[in-house]
Structure formats: C-alpha cells, structure tokens
Amino acid sequence: MGGESLNSAVVNSSGLAGDRCWAVLNGETREICLAKRWPDLLNYRAELLAGEDLQSSGFSDEVPDVHIHCPGGKVIAGRESNAEAFLSSEMGKQVCLSPLVHPSDKDHYRLAKARTDESMAMEMQLLEGEAFPDISSTPDELMNALAECVTPPGTYVDAYPLHMVTTNSLQYLSELGKVDAVKGRFRPNLLIEPSKKFAELTENSWLDCRVQVGEAVLRIHSRTVRCSMPSREQQWCGIKAEAKMARAMVDHCDRHLGVNVMVEKGGVISAGDELALL
Numbered sequence: 305m306g307g308e309s310l311n312s313a314v315v316n317s318s319g320l321a322g323d324r325c326w327a328v329l330n331g332e333t334r335e336i337c338l339a340k341r342w343p344d345l346l347n348y349r350a351e352l353l354a355g356e357d358l359q360s361s362g363f364s365d366e367v368p369d370v371h372i373h374c375p376g377g378k379v380i381a382g383r384e385s386n387a388e389a390f391l392s393s394e395m396g397k398q399v400c401l402s403p404l405v406h407p408s409d410k411d412h413y414r415l416a417k418a419r420t421d422e423s424m425a426m427e428m429q430l431l432e433g434e435a436f437p438d439i440s441s442t443p444d445e446l447m448n449a450l451a452e453c454v455t456p457p458g459t460y461v462d463a464y465p466l467h468m469v470t471t472n473s474l475q476y477l478s479e480l481g482k483v484d485a486v487k488g489r490f491r492p493n494l495l496i497e498p499s500k501k502f503a504e505l506t507e508n509s510w511l512d513c514r515v516q517v518g519e520a521v522l523r524i525h526s527r528t529v530r531c532s533m534p535s536r537e538q539q540w541c542g543i544k545a546e547a548k549m550a551r552a553m554v555d556h557c558d559r560h561l562g563v564n565v566m567v568e569k570g571g572v573i574s575a576g577d578e579l580a581l582l
Contacts, residue, residue: 305372318361347540351370412457441525468524480555481552505557
C-alpha cells in the first residue's frame with residue numbers, strides 16, 4: 305500500500321518507527337501478501353494513527369491502529385470489526401490484517417510455497433533472456449531468512465531496514481529512459497536532494513560509506529535491485545502504469561535504483577536535514 309510523508313520520524317535498528325507495521329495476509333494460506341504478487345494493493349494507502357514522535361512500532365497489541373484509504377474513498381481502521389470483510393469484498397479475495405508479530409513466531413512470516421526461479425522471474429518482471437540481478441552482496445543471514453520467509457521475521461520490510469533514493473537518480477532515469485520516474489514509484493524512506501544536481505546515480509558513490517542524517521548514523525550497504533513494482537499503477541496518488549519502466553531500468557541502471565541502508569545509530573530524522581559523509 306501507499307504510505308505517507310512525514311516531517312520527522314524516529315529511526316531505530318528496524319528502520320523508521322511505524323513503517324510497515326501492518327500487513328495484508330492471504331485469507332486462505334495466511335501468507336503475508338506483497339504488491340509484487342498482489343499489485344492491486346498499490347491502489348490503497350495506509351496511514352498510521354500515531355504521532356511522529358512514535359519511538360517503536362512494537363508487536364501485536366502494541367502496534368498503533370492504522371487507517372486504510374480505499375480506491376473508492378472509504379477509510380477504514382485496521383482494528384474495526386468489519387475491516388477484513390470489507391477489504392475482502394473490495395479486493396475480490398479473502399484477506400486478513402495483521403500488525404507486526406514477534407520474530408519468535410516464525411510461522412507467521414513463513415512462505416506458503418518455496419520460491420522458485422520461475423516465481424522470482426515473474427515478480428522481477430524479467431525480460432526475455434535477461435539474467436537475474438547480482439545479489440551476492442546480500443548477507444547470508446538475510447538470504448537464509450528469505451529462503452523460508454516472505455519478509456525477515458520481526459519486520460514487514462522486503463529485506464533492509466531503510467531505502468534511500470536521490471533526486472539525481474530519478475532525473476537520470478527519466479531523461480535517459482524517457483519514463484515517468486517520479487519518487488512515488490520507488491517508495492523510498494529517505495529522498496535525498498543533492499546540492500550538486502546532475503542526472504546521475506549519485507547514491508551509488510556512497511556504497512560502503514557511513515553517513516549522518518539528523519541524529520541517525522547510517523551505513524550505505526548495497527544497491528537496490530528493482531522488481532516490477534515501479535511500473536505499476538498507484539491510483540491513490542495518480543501514478544499511471546509505465547510499460548517501459550522495466551526496460552529502462554535494465555538498459556540504464558542495470559535494474560538497480562537507490563540503495564539499501566542499515567542503521568548504526570538511531571535517532572530523529574527530519575525533513576530538511578543534511579546528509580553528511582562520515
């Protein structure tokens with residue numbers, strides 16, 4: 305689902321406090337649903353009912369409630385008694401909602417079926433003859449977790465705590481790929497506007513660097529492999545489907561855009577904070 309823009313947020317080892325602390329589950333298999341497989345989820349928007357001073361999302365009953373904004377205009381709270389029935393009717397399939405669950409409950413995060421090369425190629429929207437992107441930089445612990453689970457247990461993020469994109473990279477892909485590479489397609493936690501504005505993949509030069517943003521110290525871990533999601537429609541914010549996006553990402557940025565970020569020291573990050581290389 306779409307999210308919300310914040311003036312400030314607390315960063316901890318899991319990422320932004322309050323980010324991705326609810327999930328839609330397949331009502332039949334109880335598997336966590338990702339927009340890679342259920343792209344209609346991108347037409348909904350989630351808004352956490354907690355202030356920007358939230359320190360931690362917590363688990364289960366500790367997680368703040370969420371408002372889900374539906375394509376037809378209805379807004380429903382995640383803990384409303386009829387929320388699951390309403391969303392099931394809206395989506396045309398049985399769904400459940402779940403706040404974050406403690407990582408010790410590994411079954412909650414487990415895949416209903418093991419990933420295959422075919423299913424991953426479909427999620428990635430690989431083009432004919434295209435090789436799988438290089439994921440050799442992924443830590444073994446994370447690879448092992450994702451071999452069994454939809455997301456790393458204890459989180460609903462795809463893999464890494466934070467995702468960062470620069471406006472230079474969006475300009476680069478827009479100009480070279482002739483596509484609508486707006487920020488909402490790539491859903492970064494942190495959008496950085498460099499002081500030197502060039503059409504280039506600026507954040508790639510920060511790999512393996514430590515940076516400070518606000519009170520937080522972050523480590524730029526690796527480039528972000530892109531799946532098919534940036535090409536999808538997002539009705540809630542007026543983003544239209546972009547059929548040429550996958551080809552543009554392959555041709556001009558090796559199917560990578562943005563960087564994966566680890567948190568070394570938590571703290572408050574606010575809009576307008578400078579990024580400083582350490």
